Amino acid sequence: MGISLKEVNFSYNPKRKGTKYALKDINLEISPSDEFIAIIGETGSGKSTLASLFNALKIPTSGEAYVSGIKIKKVRKRRENYNKIRKHVGLVFQMSDYQLFEETVLKDVMFAPLNFKKTKEEALKIAKSSLELVEIDESLFGVSPFTLSGGEKKLVSIAGILAMEPDILIFDEPTAGIDPSTKKKLLKLFRSLNEIKHKSVILITHDMNIVNEYAKRVILMKDGTISFDSSPYDLFVNNRKIVKDANIDLPDSYKIIDLLKEKTSVRFNENIKIKNLGNIVEELINE
Amino acid sequence: MNNFVLGQYVPGNSYIYRIDPRVKIISTILLMISIFFLTSIYEILGALLLILIILISARISIIKAVRGLKPLLILSIFVFFFQIFFNQVGQVVYSVNLNFSLLSIIAIISLTVLFIIIRKYINFKFLLFLVYLGSLYASLVYIKTTDVYYTYVLNIFDKGLETSSFVFFRLVTMVFIATLLTLSTKPADITLGFEYLLRPLKIFKLNSEEFALIISIALRYIPTILDEALKIMDAQASRGADFKGGNVFKKIRIIVSLLVPMFVLSFERSDQLADAMLSRNYVPGKAKTKYHILKWKTFDTIVLIMSFIILGGSICLFVL
Numbered sequence: 001m002g003i004s005l006k007e008v009n010f011s012y013n014p015k016r017k018g019t020k021y022a023l024k025d026i027n028l029e030i031s032p033s034d035e036f037i038a039i040i041g042e043t044g045s046g047k048s049t050l051a052s053l054f055n056a057l058k059i060p061t062s063g064e065a066y067v068s069g070i071k072i073k074k075v076r077k078r079r080e081n082y083n084k085i086r087k088h089v090g091l092v093f094q095m096s097d098y099q100l101f102e103e104t105v106l107k108d109v110m111f112a113p114l115n116f117k118k119t120k121e122e123a124l125k126i127a128k129s130s131l132e133l134v135e136i137d138e139s140l141f142g143v144s145p146f147t148l149s150g151g152e153k154k155l156v157s158i159a160g161i162l163a164m165e166p167d168i169l170i171f172d173e174p175t176a177g178i179d180p181s182t183k184k185k186l187l188k189l190f191r192s193l194n195e196i197k198h199k200s201v202i203l204i205t206h207d208m209n210i211v212n213e214y215a216k217r218v219i220l221m222k223d224g225t226i227s228f229d230s231s232p233y234d235l236f237v238n239n240r241k242i243v244k245d246a247n248i249d250l251p252d253s254y255k256i257i258d259l260l261k262e263k264t265s266v267r268f269n270e271n272i273k274i275k276n277l278g279n280i281v282e283e284l285i286n287e
Numbered sequence: 288m289n290n291f292v293l294g295q296y297v298p299g300n301s302y303i304y305r306i307d308p309r310v311k312i313i314s315t316i317l318l319m320i321s322i323f324f325l326t327s328i329y330e331i332l333g334a335l336l337l338i339l340i341i342l343i344s345a346r347i348s349i350i351k352a353v354r355g356l357k358p359l360l361i362l363s364i365f366v367f368f369f370q371i372f373f374n375q376v377g378q379v380v381y382s383v384n385l386n387f388s389l390l391s392i393i394a395i396i397s398l399t400v401l402f403i404i405i406r407k408y409i410n411f412k413f414l415l416f417l418v419y420l421g422s423l424y425a426s427l428v429y430i431k432t433t434d435v436y437y438t439y440v441l442n443i444f445d446k447g448l449e450t451s452s453f454v455f456f457r458l459v460t461m462v463f464i465a466t467l468l469t470l471s472t473k474p475a476d477i478t479l480g481f482e483y484l485l486r487p488l489k490i491f492k493l494n495s496e497e498f499a500l501i502i503s504i505a506l507r508y509i510p511t512i513l514d515e516a517l518k519i520m521d522a523q524a525s526r527g528a529d530f531k532g533g534n535v536f537k538k539i540r541i542i543v544s545l546l547v548p549m550f551v552l553s554f555e556r557s558d559q560l561a562d563a564m565l566s567r568n569y570v571p572g573k574a575k576t577k578y579h580i581l582k583w584k585t586f587d588t589i590v591l592i593m594s595f596i597i598l599g600g601s602i603c604l605f606v607l
Contacts, residue, residue, distance in 0.1 A: 052521065055525045057521045057524060057525060082524070083527050083529070086524070086525055086526070086527055087527070090525070091525045093518070093521075093522045093525075095518070097548060097551070097552055098515070098518050098519045098521075098522040098548060099519075099522040099523075099526070099548075100548065101519075101523075101543075101544045101545075101547040101548045102544075102547075111526055111527075111528075111544075112526040112527050115526060115527030115528060115529070116527050146551050160526060161526070164526065164527070
């Protein structure tokens with residue numbers, strides 16, 4: 001059933017007169033499997049707000065939002081909470097420091113499964129397999145998460161979300177401030193989650209190379225509205241005006257193609273999707 | 288959290304904003320002291336009137352000043368009733384029988400339950416509390432059955448009424464004086480004022496500049512840390528942490544899970560801040576030039592003299 005938003009508006013101060021809406025008239029359908037979505041847009045365009053809405057951390061001011069068939073609305077009773085929704089959608093925060101707090105890495109990853117009423121043995125098993133998935137060495141299981149490097153912290157915080165076994169995974173700028181080797185690891189992980197485990201992956205990112213190479217669908221946010229929702233190919237090839245208006249940098253591969261078109265007589269087949277630099281080289285050899 | 292404002296400062300440009308923060312701090316202290324020298328309800332009401340005149344003439348909204356009373360409201364109401372019940376001097380002005388019968392006790396219990404339930408769903412909690420107190424009183428006075436276990440005769444004396452309103456209005460006046468300072472002065476200016484005022488303490492090896500710096504850095508980081516706490520809570524909640532339900536042990540665990548990252552982040556940040564300050568040539572304890580220099584104006588002298596006159600006047604009233 002995935003995520004379904006119908007005419008959703010969101011404001012941080014809904015009661016104040018003339019309040020600015022962080023999200024305006026959002027209509028969106030996200031399937032619970034096999035999607036790879038990149039959410040792009042300038043700072044303050046509502047990307048992170050949208051992501052926290054998917055996780056029921058924010059409640060729509062108006063409109064309807066459903067996550068796997070459950071409506072996101074304010075809970076009144078003490079006993080109720082949003083865990084039914086959060087079980088389906090895992091959100092990895094930009095700052096991994098906000099997420100880590102337990103004494104050891106292993107305990108921290110076990111936090112979520114224990115909250116979802118798994119037994120200790122089950123939680124331990126899930127935690128170990130999630131840490132294995134993000135390639136954290138077993139020697140680090142017993143250390144305090146605060147002694148880890150920035151990249152390792154990120155991996156552990158991702159393992160903490162994977163341990164919830166959600167259908168949809170949201171990563172808020174996962175590659176920001178991360179060293180190249182961890183970045184490579186992360187991207188490989190995202191692809192395997194998407195292609196092998198058939199999870200839906202949502203990336204919030206500013207890196208257009210990642211968007212072009214990995215995403216199957218790209219959502220462009222502008223001033224709290226969705227101004228574009230289609231494939232990256234459609235955005236970077238057919239909608240250059242939108243790219244220019246939104247102040248988005250083109251992916252490196254398209255920059256090179258533009259330069260090649262401008263300076264040489266090489267002609268590319270417009271219908272072939274250029275995902276990375278390797279594709280260009282292949283095309284050039286074919287020519 | 289975007290609209291979090293520290294302190295109560297409301298921007299404005301009336302005369303009170305132009306007074307030097309040093310003078311404002313001293314005058315506030317002087318006025319507060321002089322309130323303690325007043326002994327009768329009429330004098331307190333006079334002082335209250337004076338403060339209200341200052342508030343209005345300085346174009347500070349009374350509503351905002353009244354809002355400053357909120358934290359002390361329960362205390363002042365408690366003091367008010369305490370005096371009415373236990374100060375039994377003078378003449379009886381009002382007398383009523385409070386009947387404790389089976390029916391009235393049941394009424395009290397059901398009213399309490401109702402109050403606790405409604406309280407969760409309503410925004411005007413204080414108004415509800417007043418209604419609750421009123422209905423408790425009514426159920427004790429007007430439910431008259433034959434099986435009365437005990438009757439308490441509530442006598443309200445004129446002296447009790449006078450003392451209670453004296454205490455109440457004294458508290459209100461004090462809060463208004465303090466609010467006058469906080470509403471019209473930025474927290475940064477208050478710190479600056481204190482820095483200047485504490486300078487003489489240098490002979491006791493207390494460096495007021497550093498002291499002021501510590502306070503201003505602390506003030507500066509309160510919103511940041513609050514913001515961070517909210518983000519951590521979000522991060523925990525998205526992994527299924529329940530901040531509302533659960534028993535005491537679970538709650539303690541959740542609070543620990545909030546405090547650990549907050550402390551770690553705060554220590555890290557303070558280290559970084561110290562490094563950033565050192566890299567910009569900050570040397571602790573060394574004299575430096577200032578960006579904001581407080582200048583003493585004639586008007587400040589007048590305000591200071593007037594505050595002293597008010598203090599003197601109230602001492603005269605006390606002595607005579």
